[in-house]
Amino acid sequence: MFAQVFEVTVMNLKNLPNRLGSSSVIVVGIGGVVGVLVAILAMASGFQSTLDRGGDPQRAVVLRGGSDNELSSFMNTETINVVASMPGIVEASPELYMVADVPKRSTGTDANLIVRGVSPDAFTLHDEVVIVEGRRFVPGRGEIIAGRGAHVEFAGIDIGNSVKLRQSEWTIVGIFEADGSAYESELWVDLPVAQSAFRLDGGASSMRLRLDSPERVDELAERIESDPRLDLELFGEVEFFARQGGGLTNTIRTFGYAVAVIMAIGAVFAALNTMYAAVVSRTVEIATLRALGFGAFPVVVSVMIESMALALLGGVLGAAVSYFGFNGYTVSTLSNASFSQIAFDFAVTPELLRDGLVWALSLGAIGGLLPAVRAAVLPITVALRGE
Amino acid sequence: MAIIELTDVHKTFMKAREAVEVLMGIDLGVEAGDFVALMGPSGSGKTTLLNIIGGLDGATAGEVVVADANLDALSSRELARWRARTIGFVFQFYNLLPVLNAQRNVELPLLLTKLSGKQRRRNAQTALSIVGLDDRAGHKPGELSGGQQQRVAIARAIVADPPILVCDEPTGDLDRENAEEILDLLRILNRDHGKTVIMVTHDPKAADHAKRILHLDKGKLVQEVAA
Ligand SMILES: Nc1ncnc2c1ncn2[C@@H]1O[C@H](COP(=O)(O)OP(=O)(O)O)[C@@H](O)[C@H]1O
Ligand SMILES: [Mg+2]
Numbered sequence: 222m223f224a225q226v227f228e229v230t231v232m233n234l235k236n237l238p239n240r241l242g243s244s245s246v247i248v249v250g251i252g253g254v255v256g257v258l259v260a261i262l263a264m265a266s267g268f269q270s271t272l273d274r275g276g277d278p279q280r281a282v283v284l285r286g287g288s289d290n291e292l293s294s295f296m297n298t299e300t301i302n303v304v305a306s307m308p309g310i311v312e313a314s315p316e317l318y319m320v321a322d323v324p325k326r327s328t329g330t331d332a333n334l335i336v337r338g339v340s341p342d343a344f345t346l347h348d349e350v351v352i353v354e355g356r357r358f359v360p361g362r363g364e365i366i367a368g369r370g371a372h373v374e375f376a377g378i379d380i381g382n383s384v385k386l387r388q389s390e391w392t393i394v395g396i397f398e399a400d401g402s403a404y405e406s407e408l409w410v411d412l413p414v415a416q417s418a419f420r421l422d423g424g425a426s427s428m429r430l431r432l433d434s435p436e437r438v439d440e441l442a443e444r445i446e447s448d449p450r451l452d453l454e455l456f457g458e459v460e461f462f463a464r465q466g467g468g469l470t471n472t473i474r475t476f477g478y479a480v481a482v483i484m485a486i487g488a489v490f491a492a493l494n495t496m497y498a499a500v501v502s503r504t505v506e507i508a509t510l511r512a513l514g515f516g517a518f519p520v521v522v523s524v525m526i527e528s529m530a531l532a533l534l535g536g537v538l539g540a541a542v543s544y545f546g547f548n549g550y551t552v553s554t555l556s557n558a559s560f561s562q563i564a565f566d567f568a569v570t571p572e573l574l575r576d577g578l579v580w581a582l583s584l585g586a587i588g589g590l591l592p593a594v595r596a597a598v599l600p601i602t603v604a605l606r607g608e
Numbered sequence: 609m610a611i612i613e614l615t616d617v618h619k620t621f622m623k624a625r626e627a628v629e630v631l632m633g634i635d636l637g638v639e640a641g642d643f644v645a646l647m648g649p650s651g652s653g654k655t656t657l658l659n660i661i662g663g664l665d666g667a668t669a670g671e672v673v674v675a676d677a678n679l680d681a682l683s684s685r686e687l688a689r690w691r692a693r694t695i696g697f698v699f700q701f702y703n704l705l706p707v708l709n710a711q712r713n714v715e716l717p718l719l720l721t722k723l724s725g726k727q728r729r730r731n732a733q734t735a736l737s738i739v740g741l742d743d744r745a746g747h748k749p750g751e752l753s754g755g756q757q758q759r760v761a762i763a764r765a766i767v768a769d770p771p772i773l774v775c776d777e778p779t780g781d782l783d784r785e786n787a788e789e790i791l792d793l794l795r796i797l798n799r800d801h802g803k804t805v806i807m808v809t810h811d812p813k814a815a816d817h818a819k820r821i822l823h824l825d826k827g828k829l830v831q832e833v834a835a
Contacts, residue, residue, distance in 0.1 A: 225719055239707075505703060513717050513764075515688070
């Protein structure tokens with residue numbers, strides 16, 4: 222049985238060069254589907270991994286109760302002090318989160334740029350933040366350090382430049398990286414200077430905490446939420462980032478699958494057509510084999526293998542195009558939770574490539590099945606007449 | 609002993625929702641080792657009758673016993689296996705697979721056996737030398753003349769050593785000279801290798817090679833002529 226399948230398949234595949242034109246319809250159609258699918262999912266996974274990278278299981282974010290992002294959160298000095306003195310907290314960093322309009326380098330039009338006011342403690346808490354050019358801001362001065370992404374994406378965000386943020390002048394003194402996380406799309410300034418410049422005396426938007434162990438997250442969340450003096454919520458940082466991007470990531474993924482499904486329907490019809498034509502052109506050959514005693518099963522399997530081989534070729538090409546064309550390609554987008562620009566890279570991961578190839582094989586199988594069955598059930602005598 | 613035994617065989621096709629009775633009660637016995645030519649006007653049902661004998665199609669009514677098998681009783685899978693063992697087919701247009709060379713075409717029926725690759729190659733070479741084409745084993749059908757292609761097809765038909773050769777107008781596409789060679793070959797296979805041959809032909813000269821000539825007309829075997 223295996224020998225039959227093998228032999229008939231080899232024969233079909235040897236036949237391929239004679240049908241290069243019509244076969245390429247499958248390759249191109251399915252290649253397009255896989256290329257687009259992988260590219261869009263790579264965008265989603267790149268976006269998600271940028272957000273995920275900011276997450277440390279030993280860190281937590283405290284926001285005002287009911288606000289799930291920093292922009293709509295505020296807390297006063299007393300509150301900050303109450304939280305900071307709770308057991309299990311190793312470091313606490315109150316942070317002020319503002320949004321400023323700054324023109325983008327690419328388009329010249331204004332987009333939202335996050336300005337984060339931080340105390341010197343923030344640099345020990347966010348140990349992934351490293352200055353790669355220039356220096357840190359000096360406390361008490363109107364100085365800015367800019368994330369690598371903000372520097373790349375926004376006009377005038379260069380060392381030595383001064384920028385105007387909400388009526389006040391600031392000077393850029395350094396560029397930092399933060400392990401590829403969303404912080405790299407931000408400007409960081411000294412917290413007390415920001416508080417007075419933006420007239421938010423003593424308050425902050427959120428607190429970042431470093432805990433003595435990851436298990437502390439749930440316990441502290443419980444304590445903070447049940448404290449009658451506090452109207453606050455605590456999230457583990459990992460969960461917080463996942464929530465920030467979750468909506469958009471899912472939207473991109475859904476969009477990717479929707480586009481892929483629509484294209485896939487077209488590709489399946491192309492595959493169906495091609496394989497029907499292939500089967501029809503070999504009606505007599507297939508009937509001859511069956512007259513000689515070959516079973517219907519090897520015929521079905523071999524036609525499907527041919528279809529799947531073509532589809533796989535398309536899938537490999539599509540995946541290769543999206544890998545070489547898009548992997549690492551940097552774009553920026555609005556994070557829907559905070560309405561700020563986040564720069565991220567397309568990530569064409571091995572899982573995505575594998576998924577793309579699974580899609581290709583499935584489409585090839587669907588496209589090949591009906592023609593294969595037709596070839597196998599057509600009565601031999603009718604097929605031999607070749608009409 | 610009859611190797612082919614047909615009793616009151618009928619065959620009806622549905623054509624544009626109308627039943628057309630092509631075979632209307634065929635009784636036929638063929639002894640092992642016989643060489644039968646089947647003649648008759650175009651559309652008289654010669655191919656249909658041959659297909660029924662070869663187990664490619666079923667009779668609508670009647671009994672078909674070939675090489676001790678009652679074909680009606682076999683499933684399509686059993687029938688496929690039975691054909692592989694019992695019948696060698698020779699077609700008017702050779703029906704070789706264009707992508708395979710002569711050797712591989714001849715080997716095809718052996719893929720259905722348990723023979724090793726080496727055995728298959730050896731048997732295919734033997735079959736090719738019987739038809740006089742050992743030197744063309746590596747050629748593809750497109751590189752061979754019509755007569756040579758038909759000889760490859762005959763090698764394919766005999767390679768698994770079936771007792772019966774079923775030939776539908778085997779010389780219908782060949783010129784006189786090539787036709788004579790094919791007919792001689794069939795006669796040798798009949799005489800020296802003991803194959804029972806049943807051959808459809810339009811050509812009275814071709815039929816002269818047979819030991820027995822049958823005429824099919826209007827759905828019946830009308831006369832038997834002893835050669
Ligand atoms: N599968 C089929 N369906 C319908 N009609 C058929 C089929 N096969 C053969 N016929 C009809 O049966 C008749 C006999 O055909 P055939 O056996 O091929 O004749 P011959 O070989 O003697 O020329 C023809 O009229 C043909 O059209
Ligand atoms: Mg005929």
